[in-house]
Amino acid sequence: MKRIEVKLSLSVVAPLLDVIKSTVDDLGGSLAAPSTLRDVDEELRATWMDGLLASQTGDCRTLLALFDREFFANGVIAFDESNAEAIVRACAAVRLRLRERHLKTLEDDVLESGNVEISDLPEPQRKAFMCYLFLATIQELIIQHLDSSIIES
Amino acid sequence: MKVAQTKTVTTPGEHTETELALQGLWRVVVLNDPVNLMSYVVMVFKKIFGFDEPTARRHMLEVHEQGRSVVWIGLREKAEAYAFSLQEWHLTAMIEPDEKN
Numbered sequence: 472m473k474r475i476e477v478k479l480s481l482s483v484v485a486p487l488l489d490v491i492k493s494t495v496d497d498l499g500g501s502l503a504a505p506s507t508l509r510d511v512d513e514e515l516r517a518t519w520m521d522g523l524l525a526s527q528t529g530d531c532r533t534l535l536a537l538f539d540r541e542f543f544a545n546g547v548i549a550f551d552e553s554n555a556e557a558i559v560r561a562c563a564a565v566r567l568r569l570r571e572r573h574l575k576t577l578e579d580d581v582l583e584s585g586n587v588e589i590s591d592l593p594e595p596q597r598k599a600f601m602c603y604l605f606l607a608t609i610q611e612l613i614i615q616h617l618d619s620s621i622i623e624s
Numbered sequence: 625m626k627v628a629q630t631k632t633v634t635t636p637g638e639h640t641e642t643e644l645a646l647q648g649l650w651r652v653v654v655l656n657d658p659v660n661l662m663s664y665v666v667m668v669f670k671k672i673f674g675f676d677e678p679t680a681r682r683h684m685l686e687v688h689e690q691g692r693s694v695v696w697i698g699l700r701e702k703a704e705a706y707a708f709s710l711q712e713w714h715l716t717a718m719i720e721p722d723e724k725n
Contacts, residue, residue: 484718495656504711506653507718514721519708526712559667563660579658607661614663622671 473598474551487510488538494565505565516548516594527616529603534561543607550613552620559613559621562606569606573599649722650703652696656687657716668713669695672706697722 494557502523508516535614537548537558550558574582581587585604613621654665662684669680673696686693696706703719710717 495642504657504714504716507716510719510721512648517702522708523711529712544635546666559664560713563664567657567659567714607722610661610664614661616668619668 472551472553473617473620474549475612476547476549477612479546479548481543484538484546484605485543487602487605490569490598491538491565491606492535494568494572494602495535495561498527498531498564498568500524503567514597527561530557530561530584531564533557534565550617552617554622555613555617556621556624559610562610566603566606569599569603574603641691647700649697649721650700651694651722652703652710653718653720654683654687654693654695654710655716655718660715662688662711665715668710668715672709672713 502520505521511519530598533554534557537554542548546547554558576596577600587600589600592600664714665684665687666677666680669675670677670684673680675683683693683695695710696703698718707717
Protein backbone atom coordinates (compact mmCIF):
# COMPACT_ATOMS: atom_id res chain seq x y z
CA MET A 472 0.00 0.00 0.00
CA LYS A 473 1.35 3.39 -1.01
CA ARG A 474 1.81 5.69 1.96
CA ILE A 475 2.94 9.30 2.15
CA GLU A 476 4.35 10.78 5.31
CA VAL A 477 4.64 14.53 5.60
CA LYS A 478 6.58 16.31 8.29
CA LEU A 479 4.94 19.59 9.21
CA SER A 480 6.17 22.48 11.28
CA LEU A 481 4.29 22.17 14.57
CA SER A 482 4.66 25.86 15.30
CA VAL A 483 3.03 26.78 11.97
CA VAL A 484 0.32 24.14 11.81
CA ALA A 485 -0.77 23.78 15.44
CA PRO A 486 -2.39 27.26 15.56
CA LEU A 487 -4.40 26.40 12.43
CA LEU A 488 -5.94 23.33 14.02
CA ASP A 489 -8.30 25.43 16.13
CA VAL A 490 -9.65 26.98 12.94
CA ILE A 491 -10.07 23.57 11.31
CA LYS A 492 -11.78 22.16 14.41
CA SER A 493 -14.17 25.09 14.79
CA THR A 494 -15.01 24.96 11.08
CA VAL A 495 -15.72 21.23 11.31
CA ASP A 496 -17.98 21.97 14.32
CA ASP A 497 -19.70 24.67 12.30
CA LEU A 498 -20.29 22.18 9.47
CA GLY A 499 -22.04 19.86 11.98
CA GLY A 500 -25.58 19.89 10.62
CA SER A 501 -25.17 21.64 7.30
CA LEU A 502 -23.60 20.89 3.96
CA ALA A 503 -20.53 22.75 2.79
CA ALA A 504 -21.64 23.11 -0.84
CA PRO A 505 -24.88 24.89 -1.69
CA SER A 506 -27.85 22.59 -2.10
CA THR A 507 -29.10 22.32 -5.67
CA LEU A 508 -31.97 19.86 -5.50
CA ARG A 509 -34.77 21.76 -7.22
CA ASP A 510 -35.91 18.83 -9.33
CA VAL A 511 -35.89 16.26 -6.56
CA ASP A 512 -39.04 15.40 -4.60
CA GLU A 513 -39.23 16.13 -0.88
CA GLU A 514 -38.91 12.58 0.41
CA LEU A 515 -35.87 11.82 -1.73
CA ARG A 516 -34.40 15.21 -0.84
CA ALA A 517 -34.46 14.37 2.89
CA THR A 518 -32.77 10.99 2.32
CA TRP A 519 -30.30 12.63 -0.06
CA MET A 520 -29.34 15.35 2.45
CA ASP A 521 -28.99 12.82 5.28
CA GLY A 522 -26.65 10.73 3.13
CA LEU A 523 -24.51 13.73 2.20
CA LEU A 524 -24.34 14.92 5.80
CA ALA A 525 -23.32 11.48 7.08
CA SER A 526 -20.62 11.30 4.44
CA GLN A 527 -19.35 14.81 5.24
CA THR A 528 -19.28 14.10 8.98
CA GLY A 529 -17.33 10.87 8.50
CA ASP A 530 -14.83 12.57 6.20
CA CYS A 531 -14.27 15.43 8.67
CA ARG A 532 -13.69 12.94 11.47
CA THR A 533 -10.97 11.28 9.36
CA LEU A 534 -9.36 14.68 8.70
CA LEU A 535 -9.26 15.57 12.40
CA ALA A 536 -7.83 12.13 13.22
CA LEU A 537 -4.71 13.07 11.23
CA PHE A 538 -3.68 15.41 13.99
CA ASP A 539 -3.27 12.81 16.67
CA ARG A 540 -0.74 12.18 19.44
CA GLU A 541 1.89 11.17 16.87
CA PHE A 542 1.49 14.48 15.06
CA PHE A 543 1.98 16.44 18.28
CA ALA A 544 5.01 14.29 19.14
CA ASN A 545 6.88 14.53 15.84
CA GLY A 546 4.87 16.69 13.43
CA VAL A 547 4.21 13.82 11.03
CA ILE A 548 0.89 13.12 9.28
CA ALA A 549 0.37 10.16 6.97
CA PHE A 550 -1.90 9.46 4.03
CA ASP A 551 -2.63 6.16 2.33
CA GLU A 552 -5.46 4.65 0.36
CA SER A 553 -7.48 4.06 3.53
CA ASN A 554 -7.81 7.75 4.40
CA ALA A 555 -6.87 9.74 1.27
CA GLU A 556 -10.35 9.95 -0.24
CA ALA A 557 -12.02 11.06 2.98
CA ILE A 558 -9.31 13.62 3.72
CA VAL A 559 -9.28 15.18 0.28
CA ARG A 560 -13.08 15.56 0.46
CA ALA A 561 -13.04 16.90 4.02
CA CYS A 562 -10.46 19.50 2.96
CA ALA A 563 -12.89 20.61 0.23
CA ALA A 564 -15.75 20.88 2.74
CA VAL A 565 -13.70 22.87 5.26
CA ARG A 566 -12.31 25.18 2.55
CA LEU A 567 -15.82 25.90 1.24
CA ARG A 568 -17.01 26.76 4.74
CA LEU A 569 -13.93 28.88 5.46
CA ARG A 570 -14.67 30.84 2.32
CA GLU A 571 -18.29 31.34 3.33
CA ARG A 572 -17.57 32.36 6.92
CA HIS A 573 -14.25 34.21 6.79
CA LEU A 574 -13.14 34.93 3.22
CA LYS A 575 -16.31 36.31 1.71
CA THR A 576 -14.72 39.72 1.21
CA LEU A 577 -12.15 38.27 -1.20
CA GLU A 578 -13.30 38.35 -4.82
CA ASP A 579 -13.68 35.01 -6.63
CA ASP A 580 -10.87 35.75 -9.09
CA VAL A 581 -8.53 36.86 -6.30
CA LEU A 582 -9.25 33.69 -4.37
CA GLU A 583 -8.81 31.50 -7.47
CA SER A 584 -5.53 33.12 -8.47
CA GLY A 585 -4.20 33.02 -4.90
CA ASN A 586 -2.90 36.57 -5.34
CA VAL A 587 -3.59 37.62 -1.80
CA GLU A 588 -1.19 39.66 0.28
CA ILE A 589 -1.50 37.75 3.53
CA SER A 590 0.07 40.51 5.61
CA ASP A 591 -2.70 42.90 4.48
CA LEU A 592 -5.44 40.70 5.89
CA PRO A 593 -6.83 41.42 9.36
CA GLU A 594 -5.86 38.80 11.97
CA PRO A 595 -8.87 36.43 12.09
CA GLN A 596 -9.05 36.43 8.30
CA ARG A 597 -5.31 35.89 7.97
CA LYS A 598 -5.50 32.71 10.04
CA ALA A 599 -8.50 31.49 8.05
CA PHE A 600 -6.68 32.12 4.78
CA MET A 601 -3.55 30.31 6.02
CA CYS A 602 -5.78 27.39 6.91
CA TYR A 603 -7.44 27.56 3.48
CA LEU A 604 -4.01 27.35 1.82
CA PHE A 605 -2.80 24.61 4.14
CA LEU A 606 -5.78 22.40 3.30
CA ALA A 607 -5.26 23.06 -0.42
CA THR A 608 -1.66 21.91 -0.03
CA ILE A 609 -2.83 18.68 1.60
CA GLN A 610 -5.26 18.16 -1.30
CA GLU A 611 -2.51 18.78 -3.87
CA LEU A 612 -0.20 16.31 -2.14
CA ILE A 613 -2.84 13.61 -2.05
CA ILE A 614 -3.91 14.21 -5.66
CA GLN A 615 -0.31 14.19 -6.83
CA HIS A 616 0.64 10.96 -5.06
CA LEU A 617 -2.57 9.00 -4.44
CA ASP A 618 -4.78 10.09 -7.34
CA SER A 619 -4.84 6.62 -8.91
CA SER A 620 -5.68 4.91 -5.60
CA ILE A 621 -8.66 7.24 -5.19
CA ILE A 622 -9.86 6.90 -8.78
CA GLU A 623 -9.63 3.11 -8.73
CA SER A 624 -11.12 2.62 -5.25
CA MET B 625 -71.61 -8.64 6.26
CA LYS B 626 -70.73 -5.40 4.69
CA VAL B 627 -69.15 -5.59 1.27
CA ALA B 628 -66.67 -2.86 0.49
CA GLN B 629 -67.44 -0.96 -2.64
CA THR B 630 -64.66 0.08 -4.91
CA LYS B 631 -64.64 3.16 -7.00
CA THR B 632 -62.04 3.92 -9.63
CA VAL B 633 -61.09 7.49 -10.22
CA THR B 634 -58.74 8.25 -13.08
CA THR B 635 -56.80 11.48 -13.48
CA PRO B 636 -54.67 10.72 -16.52
CA GLY B 637 -53.43 14.14 -17.64
CA GLU B 638 -51.16 15.26 -14.80
CA HIS B 639 -49.88 11.78 -13.95
CA THR B 640 -48.93 10.91 -17.51
CA GLU B 641 -47.10 14.18 -17.90
CA THR B 642 -45.06 13.55 -14.73
CA GLU B 643 -44.25 10.00 -15.80
CA LEU B 644 -43.05 11.16 -19.18
CA ALA B 645 -40.91 13.86 -17.61
CA LEU B 646 -39.31 11.30 -15.31
CA GLN B 647 -38.77 8.87 -18.17
CA GLY B 648 -37.14 11.46 -20.44
CA LEU B 649 -33.49 12.34 -20.51
CA TRP B 650 -31.87 14.35 -17.74
CA ARG B 651 -28.66 16.32 -17.64
CA VAL B 652 -26.16 16.32 -14.83
CA VAL B 653 -24.73 19.83 -14.63
CA VAL B 654 -21.73 21.01 -12.61
CA LEU B 655 -21.56 24.69 -11.68
CA ASN B 656 -18.43 26.71 -11.04
CA ASP B 657 -17.19 27.55 -7.58
CA PRO B 658 -14.10 29.60 -6.75
CA VAL B 659 -12.88 27.23 -4.02
CA ASN B 660 -12.30 23.75 -5.39
CA LEU B 661 -8.93 23.21 -7.05
CA MET B 662 -8.79 22.47 -10.76
CA SER B 663 -6.79 19.29 -10.12
CA TYR B 664 -9.43 18.21 -7.59
CA VAL B 665 -12.30 18.72 -10.05
CA VAL B 666 -10.42 16.77 -12.75
CA MET B 667 -9.82 13.90 -10.31
CA VAL B 668 -13.48 13.84 -9.26
CA PHE B 669 -14.66 13.69 -12.89
CA LYS B 670 -12.23 10.85 -13.62
CA LYS B 671 -13.38 8.94 -10.56
CA ILE B 672 -17.13 9.38 -10.93
CA PHE B 673 -17.57 9.19 -14.69
CA GLY B 674 -14.47 7.22 -15.65
CA PHE B 675 -13.38 10.06 -17.95
CA ASP B 676 -9.89 10.02 -19.38
CA GLU B 677 -7.63 12.96 -18.50
CA PRO B 678 -8.39 15.13 -21.60
CA THR B 679 -12.18 14.70 -21.22
CA ALA B 680 -12.05 15.44 -17.50
CA ARG B 681 -9.91 18.54 -18.14
CA ARG B 682 -12.23 19.73 -20.91
CA HIS B 683 -15.25 19.58 -18.59
CA MET B 684 -13.31 21.21 -15.76
CA LEU B 685 -12.29 24.10 -18.05
CA GLU B 686 -15.86 24.44 -19.29
CA VAL B 687 -17.03 24.78 -15.68
CA HIS B 688 -14.25 27.25 -14.94
CA GLU B 689 -14.67 29.42 -18.04
CA GLN B 690 -18.38 29.17 -18.79
CA GLY B 691 -19.70 28.64 -15.28
CA ARG B 692 -21.27 25.24 -16.00
CA SER B 693 -20.73 21.99 -17.83
CA VAL B 694 -23.13 19.21 -18.75
CA VAL B 695 -21.16 16.18 -17.68
CA TRP B 696 -23.68 13.45 -18.36
CA ILE B 697 -27.07 12.93 -20.02
CA GLY B 698 -29.31 9.92 -19.45
CA LEU B 699 -32.13 8.45 -17.43
CA ARG B 700 -33.24 10.25 -14.30
CA GLU B 701 -32.35 7.59 -11.75
CA LYS B 702 -28.74 7.41 -12.88
CA ALA B 703 -28.56 11.21 -13.20
CA GLU B 704 -29.62 11.47 -9.55
CA ALA B 705 -26.97 8.98 -8.52
CA TYR B 706 -24.28 10.95 -10.35
CA ALA B 707 -25.45 14.26 -8.87
CA PHE B 708 -25.37 12.71 -5.40
CA SER B 709 -21.81 11.47 -5.94
CA LEU B 710 -20.68 14.88 -7.20
CA GLN B 711 -22.26 16.58 -4.20
CA GLU B 712 -20.58 14.07 -1.92
CA TRP B 713 -17.34 15.49 -3.34
CA HIS B 714 -18.64 19.02 -2.60
CA LEU B 715 -19.07 20.07 -6.20
CA THR B 716 -22.13 22.16 -6.99
CA ALA B 717 -24.10 19.72 -9.13
CA MET B 718 -27.71 19.61 -10.23
CA ILE B 719 -29.97 17.71 -12.57
CA GLU B 720 -32.26 19.27 -15.15
CA PRO B 721 -34.46 17.89 -17.92
CA ASP B 722 -32.72 17.65 -21.27
CA GLU B 723 -35.02 19.82 -23.31
CA LYS B 724 -33.64 18.61 -26.63
CA ASN B 725 -35.16 15.18 -25.96
